[in-house]
Amino acid sequence: MLTLRNKIWFFCCILALLTIALIPFPVQASDYGTKDLTLGSQGSAVSQLQKDLALFGFYTYKIDGSFGPKTYDAVVSFQKSQKLKTDGLVGPITKAALNKALTQVSNNDNQDLTLGSQGSAVSQLQKDLASLGFYKYKIDGSFGPKTYNAVVSFQKAQGLKTDGLVGVKTKAALNNALKGIVSSPRISASAKAPTAASIRDYNAHEKLIVDSFRANFDGSLAQTLVGRAIWYMEYGYMKYGHTKYAATGYIDCSNFASLVYKDFGYSITSAAKNYGSVGTKVEGVYARKITGTSKYTLEGTEKLKPGDIFTFWNSDEPARTHIGHVAIYMGMINGKPCIINTCSGRPTAIGIINSFSYWYGSSLIEVRRVLPASAYVAGSKISDQDPVMPAIYQIIPDKPIVLPKGLRTGF
Structure with a gap:
């Protein structure tokens, strides 16, 4: 009897661990240190900055902890997307904007979307792809071949990996692209x-x-x-x-x-x-x-x-x-x-x-x-x-x- 109970307890523990492993934990706010980061800055805070900018699709180079021209340009691009002062200085305002963006990723991007996905998140994806001109079919909330092909076309246009998987990088690129749409051009x-x-x-x-x-x-x-x-x-x-x-x-x-x-x-x-x-x-x-x-x-x-x-x-x-x-x-x-x-x-x-x-x-x-x-x-x-x-x-x-x-x- 004791052996059976031990087995049941063992399998319950395994199940609990698997459940924890599968829970999509939110992206945590990043610590960029207390000092402003700018050209010439070095260290772990710069590495974290580069990782976060890469997450949003602004930085595509090596994570080296060195704030050089590439990191500067990525910071300016992020600042421009957030309508901040484009000075390349990562001070309190830019740090706050970065952490706010990370929180949005946490709230909206917990689960990747791919072939077979269903629901409101897929419907929104289809609407976003349609507004960018990549998806021209019915908004049905079903991630099928047509949605997949639209995602791949968008990824190719953005220079992303064309795997049809709508993960953090593709979602960040979508959000950035949607901000750049010109409304109501005069014709x-x-x-x-x-x-x-x-x-x-x-x-x-x-x-x-x-x-x-x-x-x-x-x-x-x-x-x-x-x-x-x-x-x-x-x-x-x-x-x-x-x-x-x-x-x-x-x-x-x-x-x-x-x-x-x-x-x-x-x-x-x-x-x-x-x-x-x-x-x-x-x-x-x-x-x-x-x-x-x-x-x-x-x-x-x-x-x-x-x-x-x-x-x-x-x-x-x-x-x-x-x-x-x-x-x-x-x-x-x-x-x-x-x-x-x-x-x-x-x-x-x-x-x-x-x-x-x-x-x-x-x-x-x-x-x-x-x-x-x-x-x-x-x-x-x-x-x-x-x-x-x-x-x-x-x-x-x-x-x-x-x-x-x-x-x-x-x-």
Whole structure:
């Protein structure tokens, strides 16, 4: 009898331990110490700060306990998301905001959502994904294949692990993205939505390049600038025309390059013909005609850096008398040199070219460089402004407009 009682007691203890192990305990408030944390700070408090910023999706680097430029940028991004003073100083106000955010994670994010999950949390997830343009089906509170695919698409757009699991990082990214949605943009009465054919072509070409660029994003100024150009392509809904985008929603090639650079404090001309004096020439880059064919190939790609500006001859008469087109170099992506510029056949005025076989080869003049050497250092401090939002859109957005601050990589 005693043996039986001991066995029953033993199994009850095991059951109790398993129950405790399975309870999702809330995230506890973090201790960042009594001193303010800023550039140059070291130690366990900085390590905890980095872990918490990583939890919210703002910090994606090594937890090293050293408050350097990467940690500073992550702090500024968090402060911006909370509408705090963006000084990079982790003092009482920022510490309180961090702990408040951790409490919200504790209250709302105890359980991960995945295939098979049911209930109000899934319904809210579907509503959030729908408001961001990733989910277009019935809100039914059931985490099935359609919800899973929407989650994976969102994770890919945010540069997260594409596992379809809605855990702490994905929930934090969702909350951040929802804060960045532009409400009620003004749209021209004559505006039209992108055609189904153009969207299909975009998904088969540009989207693959963007996904690859995003997956290898290093956080440098140069790649961040290219990322802003991508943001305008995906969320700017620009229509081709020769007036100012801010006032009219129209854009041309030189205004596009100028606009992207201006977001990062660089003032360059908006007249294509003057781009020959912008920055310095990148020597050794040219288009070579392939013997026995009408095709060209781009030579000297190893000398190129993201953000370089390609210049091309004009096509209007008298042809080849001045610079008539410019484009921003993105980098070697999927084994090909890619430029982002105004071009036809896309959902908006902006698209990506990765072939120099014909016009882009025969018309290439030279490549110019504006950015300093420091722009290519990963994790360096970046100063930028919010993207230009037009007073009126000439293209009907086919998805919500999410500002860079609502996107994990900024694009």
